[in-house]
Amino acid sequence: MKVVELIKIVNQICPFEDAFEDDKVSLLIGAGTNTVSGVVVSHDLDEATLKYCIKNKINTVISYHPATYRQFENLNEDLMLSKISLNYYKENINVISIHTAQDVSNDGNADTLAKLFDLKNIKIFGITSEEKGVGRIGDINKVDSDSLRITIENKLSTKVVRTNQYFNNQKNIQSIAFVPGSGTQFLEEILGKVDVFITGDVSHHHFLLADEYQMGVVQVNHISTEIPGMKNFTDKISESLNTQITYLHNEYYE
Template sequence: MAVTVGLVAQIIEKIAPKSWAEDWDNVGLLVGSGSDSVERILITLDGTLEVVEEAKAYGAQLIVAHHPIIFRPLKNLRADNAAARVPLRLLGHQIGYYAAHTNLDQSIISSSRALGEVLGLQEMKILEESAYNLIPIPKRDETARGYGISGYLKKPEKLGPLWKRFLDSLSQSGIYAQPYELSGVRLAGSLEKEVRKVAIVNGSGGRFVPKALFKGADLLITGDVDHHAVLDALEGDMAVGDLGHFLSEAPMLQAMYQYLTAEKSLQGIEIRVSSLNRSPWLG
């Protein structure tokens, strides 16, 4: 039986249903047709022009991405419209584009969980549960979902050595599909601070500072934390480790690869993680 874009979408939505996405988000098949056949899939975080050309050279019929390429209203498909360049290139190459974003962030293969496993956290729980989980419905079938995780180190560690151990472990863990440079990471807090409970949120996690403080975290690891959020965290005696947006989310690429390649109905399909998609920051 031929594998179609629609079948790949169904497989992804088994662990990250589109209904889990935020109202402002734009997930699912954004370019292409669900009936199109698939022989090769390219997995990426961002749908850049470079990645589209990589998919073309690879012979991929479908890009599975984390970030949507169409967020704001796309008013035209003119070649001089920067927002339209990627969709136009995809259409020209006849490559489909499927995005799993905030629904994937809440799934069992979120980067938050992968990073927590690298750190060796115990008793991991969802940091901010979806309101859905709080509605008492008997025999609920769907998996509990929410953003981020929190958990405990096996024993308390000082922040300085802990952060070094974490970055060293990231480099050796294999959760990054490519050898991304761990540059541009930032740490705020006393290096002598004792850390026992850690909260992790992949992506832009500045808004989770109050939640992590409320949950009693000694350290929040996330990305894109602004100046004032860091000050709030430090006022609450919580350290902050900022990996940046890309590095905090890239573990999902390997997780998605492993999930799709393990799917029996996709046996025979070639799947690859993009080697060109990297953080846009130079350092």
């Protein structure tokens, strides 16, 4: 199988055209004419994944996070934004990034979170194209902040990093919103529309803004909200290729 054929299969699972306009997805390193000799799904392009590829003679990585947001032609050190990415190139490893295309796709990262938390009356926000969006709002059975914290940590296999002050006093939480990864750029879109917003990489400014509007905000580790959907993607690509594909991620950041 050629890389271009694999790209078509990946595109059927998470169409690249639905990614954010400024997000470079699809083939970032390598060439479509290259022959695929093994595939691995990895959350990040890190040293551990590179070593895994070399050890197992795998030459194609489907990565959630791209190492860079630029499309490369005639790749050289001056163009690279990280040394590790250059090493993938030097080892002739093809890299296909799915990033926000996977976030917004059917049964992608956002939909997987909605199912995991059994959201009802689901609405989409953070629109990318047509009806695709990176965020999900939905209703849940009424809980208080302590119960929701436990539920989040259990379902995402993580620990809550921190919350805003308002969240700690919430007794009647009936609606929550998610954005996989880092979603505070969409915070103002849902102010006053949901009881609690759950995402990663939350700044002090955003916590204060949520306090002002009496909305709880829960920050978890960045990849914790992405891992469930990526496991789902790995199952899909394994089925499409009729072989079990390995999914790699750094548990330290979970």
